[in-house]
Amino acid sequence: MPALKLHDTLTRTDRETTPLDGKTLRFYCCGPTVYGPAHIGNFRTFVAQDVMRRVVEASGTPTLHVRNITDVDDKTIRDSQKAGQSLTSFTQGWTQKFHTDCAALNLLPPHIEPSAVAHITQQVAMIEKLIAGGHAYAAPDGSVYFRVSSFKDYGRLSHLEDRELRLGASEAASATDSDEYTKDSLTDFALWKARKPEDGENFWPSPWGEGRPGWHLECSAMILEYLGEDFDLHSGGVDLIFPHHENEIAQSCCSTHGHFAHHWMHVAHLMVDGGKMSKSIGNLYTLEDLAQRGYSAVEVRYVLISGHYRAPLNFTMHSLDSARQALQKLAKADKALAALSPALPEAKSAGPFEKAWETLLNDLNVPGAIGAVFAVLNKLKPAALSAEEATAARNGLHFMLQALGLTLPAIADEAATDVPAEIQALAQQRWDAKQAKDWAAADTLRKELEAAGWLIKDSKEGFTVVAK
């Protein structure tokens, strides 16, 4: 099967995702900082990465997926103290919540999920190498900084070369932070942060004194530990291109002989109601917020993949309603095929959905692929299919659903709901009135039932009552 072609941020071209070792696609995703519930914007990135992994695996290439947990930084320390908890118990709680949300969104768990705190040793070792190589220096206060000027390729990923010549407003501001006085250059970034009173109990020993690792370093150290000096692909949100990924490249390339990531995948941001998400506007949703409004995680997943991962996606409540209907349509199509092909579907190849699959292989064009799936379903006449054709169609449909990570919901009308006896009785009365051709009475009863939240579906032989 052909390999997935994926856009590469560094070369700005679409490149095939062929494993360096010829066997397994090894990739790293920047994981969450666990100081609160992740919001749907965070999840857009994780869902896009999940689809990427599923497509690679569906095309026959196994993967090694590493995603970290950032469990020490300013925010985790600050909020754990606010909560009166130890950093460990605080971050463990939010890590669990993250896992619950991931499972609800049908995200495949990474093969390895290292935590920053559990890899302090590796981070210290990397700093020592950087200092030895002249790429880093210890400041008088015990912090250690990376010397950006020592790495000539700095800025290649973000195309922000010669940054010192283009100091923006935020940099002028940061120069006044007391923190920054100890750096040789404004662009140098912290590898190790000296212990400060507000860190509380959260510090570790190091050759430069007590402190904690800088944020950028953890990914480099854990990648070296689990994926080595060279690996296939690195992914994250677009906002991480600079400085985080730029810094990772600098740290890793200067402390090893490898080339670090050979392919970079970045996911565009999610917008809400046409604007950016922010807590102050109140449009920053978590899965729980949406569950309270009655939307399932699968519906959220559908919305999150319904735009191309490299284009901004506008999230609205209407798009959730739209997703619900679309999923219903898929579930009904599957049911119609299942009537002809009741065996459990084997999702091995795309079959009649070949075009949709090819679309997906072209830089993960999920919306294009979903459109192609519907186009095929719209033309498919289950009644005219042989059992073999129906089986091929059903297998192909499930192949696509599996690649997209979509699970089919129960068909709404048939959702197993208990109809209360009094509702059932009213419905029976209406049926009797209808049989007696007393249309007025029948309609009145139907309206009553509707007001109570129940719909009547008539057929020749009888009627069924379903929740509205």
Added chain:
RNA sequence: GGCGAGGUAGCAAAGUGGUAAUGCACUGGUCUGCAAAACCGGUAUGCGCGGGUUCAAUUCCCGCCCUCGCCUCCA
């Protein structure tokens, strides 16, 4: 200011140098006592604006406008 992404029907969103997928919503028909469901149809002479190249541009080029992101620790 620099770098990057984007502006396609009411909403969302694909796509292409030759006359605009798909989902939702809306709407016509079949069915029904009427509905619902289901099924069969319809809905952008138009793809931010202005030029240019071309037999032909939404698709290429130039200019402009607007939105969003990043410019030191936000997916």
